[in-house]
Structures are given as structure tokens and as C-alpha cells.
Amino acid sequence: MKPPPFEYYAPTTVEEALVHLSEHGYDAKALAGGQSLIPTMNFRLAQPSVLVDLNNVSELFYIRPDENGGLRLGAMTRHFQVERSSLVSERTPLIYEAMPKIATPQIRSRGTFGGSIAHADPSAELGAISIALGGRFRLRNQTGERWVPANEFFIGMFTTLLEPDELLVEASFPNMPPRTGWALQEVARRPNDFALVGVAAVVTLDKKNQCQKARIVFLSVGDGPVEAHRAAETLTGQTLTPEIIHAAAETAATADIDPGSDIHASAEYRRHLAGVLTRRALDLAFERAKGRG
Amino acid sequence: MRHLFDVGVTVNGNRYERTVEPRLLLSDFLRHDLGLTGTHVGCEHGVCGSCTILFDGQPVRSCLMFAVQANGHEILTVEGLGTPEDLHPLQEAFWEAHSVQCGFCTPGILMTLVPFLEENPNPNEDEIRAAISGNLCRCTGYQHIVDGVKLAAQKMSA
Numbered sequence: 001m002k003p004p005p006f007e008y009y010a011p012t013t014v015e016e017a018l019v020h021l022s023e024h025g026y027d028a029k030a031l032a033g034g035q036s037l038i039p040t041m042n043f044r045l046a047q048p049s050v051l052v053d054l055n056n057v058s059e060l061f062y063i064r065p066d067e068n069g070g071l072r073l074g075a076m077t078r079h080f081q082v083e084r085s086s087l088v089s090e091r092t093p094l095i096y097e098a099m100p101k102i103a104t105p106q107i108r109s110r111g112t113f114g115g116s117i118a119h120a121d122p123s124a125e126l127g128a129i130s131i132a133l134g135g136r137f138r139l140r141n142q143t144g145e146r147w148v149p150a151n152e153f154f155i156g157m158f159t160t161l162l163e164p165d166e167l168l169v170e171a172s173f174p175n176m177p178p179r180t181g182w183a184l185q186e187v188a189r190r191p192n193d194f195a196l197v198g199v200a201a202v203v204t205l206d207k208k209n210q211c212q213k214a215r216i217v218f219l220s221v222g223d224g225p226v227e228a229h230r231a232a233e234t235l236t237g238q239t240l241t242p243e244i245i246h247a248a249a250e251t252a253a254t255a256d257i258d259p260g261s262d263i264h265a266s267a268e269y270r271r272h273l274a275g276v277l278t279r280r281a282l283d284l285a286f287e288r289a290k291g292r293g
Numbered sequence: 294m295r296h297l298f299d300v301g302v303t304v305n306g307n308r309y310e311r312t313v314e315p316r317l318l319l320s321d322f323l324r325h326d327l328g329l330t331g332t333h334v335g336c337e338h339g340v341c342g343s344c345t346i347l348f349d350g351q352p353v354r355s356c357l358m359f360a361v362q363a364n365g366h367e368i369l370t371v372e373g374l375g376t377p378e379d380l381h382p383l384q385e386a387f388w389e390a391h392s393v394q395c396g397f398c399t400p401g402i403l404m405t406l407v408p409f410l411e412e413n414p415n416p417n418e419d420e421i422r423a424a425i426s427g428n429l430c431r432c433t434g435y436q437h438i439v440d441g442v443k444l445a446a447q448k449m450s451a
């Protein structure tokens with residue numbers, strides 16, 4: 001189908017984009033890569049009467065190191081740029097490893113980091129990963145800006161703390177401490193389709209190889225990214241033996257999540273996958289943590 | 294409020310100037326306004342891949358862009374790949390390996406594979422299958438397409 005008519009603005013600065021958003025409120029939508037917004041407009045599931053195209057806002061396209069060893073991504077940085085960045089692979093290897101799993105190359109050519117975060121699809125890899133890495137997002141409106149931690153940003157199905165007059169302008173990720181390992185595991189029907197279940201794990205070990213901190217975050221099992229707090233707690237202070245990891249994966253799959261059924265997978269199958277994938281993710285994250293002295 | 298926008302775009306080396314409504318999809322612009330019907334449209338939600346074109350050298354879904362966004366940019370469609378007298382080596386390989394049945398998916402698959410083969414001149418079968426995983430073909434079962442890509446890789450490195 002074809003999208004209904006809309007007013008179109010193509011600002012070249014964030015300032016100017018914010019003027020349009022504040023003027024039109026709930027009637028307006030930002031247009032980033034369009035890879036989620038345009039399909040919903042083509043099917044008339046979304047009918048914004050104003051589009052504010054961010055594709056000419058050059059200040060939103062960047063991948064930058066930050067002085068503390070972390071990484072900053074401008075909201076309009078496209079998936080294919082993140083996928084090819086050596087800085088991303090050094091500083092946030094979890095993001096680097098996830099990129100080829102996000103949609104097809106043709107979609108990664110246009111889709112953006114900020115668009116994926118703002119869209120808040122419960123099946124999106126980048127939301128779950130941002131939480132696992134302790135990331136933060138910078139939101140701006142005409143009067144100022146605020147920083148929101150990734151684990152507070154997602155509040156429901158396709159819903160975030162973003163107000164209609166706000167833009168997500170940047171994602172920021174802290175330096176990964178030494179002896180930190182990471183992994184993303186997922187099952188999808190085709191290599192770069194949305195996952196039936198996915199899980200990101202980040203584990204930091206102390207000098208005695210005991211788990212100092214663990215973060216486990218699921219995608220595709222709820223209304224947004226779901227953090228497995230109970231499972232992560234069982235790991236803290238422990239030596240990560242196969243038994244401990246196995247038990248944590250059990251806890252994650254049974255106590256931390258409540259997946260739903262749809263035509264792609266039953267709730268029961270999702271739970272099964274969640275257990276297996278968590279075990280694999282923790283094994284790999286643990287191995288990698290030991291290797292990063 | 295402006296209802297119409299001027300678009301100046303280079304497609305297959307030719308310069309075009311048109312006036313469009315912002316809601317006009319790039320796929321429809323290519324097909325209806327420019328008459329370049331080689332770019333096919335299957336689903337209009339980014340899943341089938343038949344509308345794939347090169348936008349500033351990158352493979353993109355033309356059904357997931359608005360024509361107005363192409364202003365000042367460069368596009369390559371299947372019409373610009375080769376001519377019947379002078380086929381692109383990938384087209385030649387598809388012909389020889391019987392990679393085409395009804396042909397509906399073919400333009401999108403060709404436009405997906407041109408940049409893929411530039412980056413991966415010697416792909417293995419898994420890489421080829423992953424590269425075309427965003428393109429649906431209802432006819433071939435993909436086997437002959439994979440054969441065609443292997444043949445093209447040989448031709449292009451020869």
C-alpha cells in the first residue's frame with residue numbers, strides 16, 4: 001500500500017528539527033532510516049501528519065571515542081557504519097558482534113542506531129545490548145537535554161521515555177572494565193531475521209576469577225528488553241562453574257521472564273530457548289572475561 | 294506548508310528533474326515517474342528484496358525511502374547494470390546457470406549481489422546464502438541462484 005499524505009521537513013540541524021517537533025507535537029514523527037517507520041506508514045498502521053527527516057542533520061552522524069575509554073554514537077549513525085567500525089569492535093565488541101544479526105544488508109544500509117533504540121521493538125538487539133553494557137541515551141528538546149540510563153528508557157511495547165518534542169541525539173557506552181566478557185546468543189529462522197529469543201550477557205570477574213558483576217538481558221520475550229535480575233544475582237560472588245551457570249540459566253528461563261506465544265513460537269519453546277541460550281551466552285562471556293586480563 | 298518538492302537525481306548516469314509529493318515512494322518514482330520498471334515491487338515492507346537498488350553505491354530497499362530523499366543522490370538500477378548486448382558478468386552467469394525462472398526477484402537479487410561480490414570476490418556457499426537471505430524467490434529454490442553467484446565470482450576474478 002501507499003502512505004497517506006504528510007507535511008515534510010528536512011532540517012539540517014538538531015535545533016531546527018526540534019522546532020518542527022515542538023510545533024507539531026504528537027502529529028509529528030522523526031524520520032531516521034525509515035526501515036521501521038516507512039513499512040508501518042505503507043500499511044497505514046502509522047499515519048503521522050508531519051515527518052521531520054533527520055537524514056540531512058550531519059551533526060547526528062558520528063562514532064567517537066570518549067575520554068574515559070567509552071564510545072559515543074550519534075543517533076543517525078547507520079547500522080552498516082557501526083558494523084564496519086574498528087572503534088566499535090575495540091570498545092564495544094558486543095555491539096560489533098550483534099550488527100550482522102540485525103536485519104539484512106539492504107536494511108543496515110539505511111537503518112540507524114538511534115532509530116532502533118527509539119522504535120523500541122521488543123525484538124531489537126540494540127535495546128537489550130545497550131542495557132547489558134550499561135549504556136545511556138542523551139535526549140534533547142528545545143529547552144535542554146537529559147541523560148537516561150538504557151535500563152530506564154524502555155517502558156513498554158514500542159514505548160520509551162521520549163516525549164513527542166524530544167529527539168534521541170546520542171548513545172553513550174562506558175569503558176568495559178578489564179576481565180569483562182560478553183556474548184549475544186539468539187535463534188532466528190533466517191540469519192538476519194528478528195530473533196525468536198535472544199540474550200545478551202556481560203560478565204566481569206575479580207582477581208580470583210569470581211563473578212563481580214553479571215548482566216543478562218533478553219530480547220523477544222516481553223514488551224521490551226527484559227533484564228534477568230534474579231539469575232544475575234545468583235552469579236555474583238561465585239566461581240562460574242558449569243553447574244552455577246546451568247542453574248542461573250534455569251533461573252533466567254523460569255523466574256525472570258514470562259514469554260508469550262505467537263505464530264513463530266510457543267511460550268514453552270521460548271522458555272526452552274531462553275535457558276539454552278543463556279547457558280551458552282554465560283559460558284562464552286565467562287571464557288572471554290578470563291582471556292581479557 | 295509545501296505540497297510538492299523538486300527532486301534532482303542521477304539514475305544510471307542520467308540526470309532527472311521531477312516534482313513530487315513527499316509521500317511518493319522511491320520505488321514508485323523509479324517505476325512510474327521515470328519509467329524504469331526493472332525495479333520490482335513485491336511487498337512494500339522491506340521483506341521481499343525485489344525493489345533493491347544501489348543508493349550512493351549501497352544496496353537499499355527503494356520501497357522504504359521517499360523519492361524526495363533522493364534529491365542530490367546517485368542511484369543505480371538494474372537497467373544500468375548491463376545491456377542485452379553487453380551483459381554484466383553477474384547477469385551472464387545467471388543466464389548460463391539458469392538462475393532465473395519467472396524473473397520477478399532477479400533485479401533485486403542482482404542489485405544486492407553486485408556490491409556483495411565487490412566486497413567478497415570469492416564467497417563460499419554460506420556467505421552467498423546469507424547475502425541473499427533478504428531476497429525472496431518463489432521459483433528457483435535458490436540452488437541455481439547460488440550456482441549463478443559462484444559462476445559469476447569465477448568470471449569476475451578471471
Ligand SMILES: Cc1cc2nc3c(=O)[nH]c(=O)nc-3n(C[C@H](O)[C@H](O)[C@H](O)COP(=O)(O)OP(=O)(O)OC[C@H]3O[C@@H](n4cnc5c(N)ncnc54)[C@H](O)[C@@H]3O)c2cc1C
Pocket residue numbers: 029030031032033034035036037038039075076101102103104107110111112113114115116118119121123124125126162166167168169192193194195338339340
Ligand atoms: C525486514 C526487516 C527486518 C528487520 N530485522 C531486524 C532485526 O533482526 N533486528 C533489529 O533490531 N531490527 C530489525 N529491523 C529494524 C531495523 O533495525 C530498523 O532500522 C530500526 O528498527 C529502526 O531504525 P530506523 O533508523 O530505520 O528508524 P525509523 O524507521 O526511521 O524510525 C523508527 C521510529 O523511531 C523514531 N525515531 C527515529 N529516530 C529517532 C530519534 N533520533 N529521536 C526520536 N525518535 C526517533 C521514529 O519517529 C519512528 O517512530 C528490521 C527491519 C526490517 C524492515
Ligand code: FES
Pocket residue numbers: 333334335336337338339340341342343344345354355356357
Ligand atoms: S517491495 Fe521493497 S522489499 Fe519488498
Ligand code: FES
Pocket residue numbers: 392393394395396397398399429430431432433
Ligand atoms: S525466479 Fe521467480 S521469484 Fe525468483
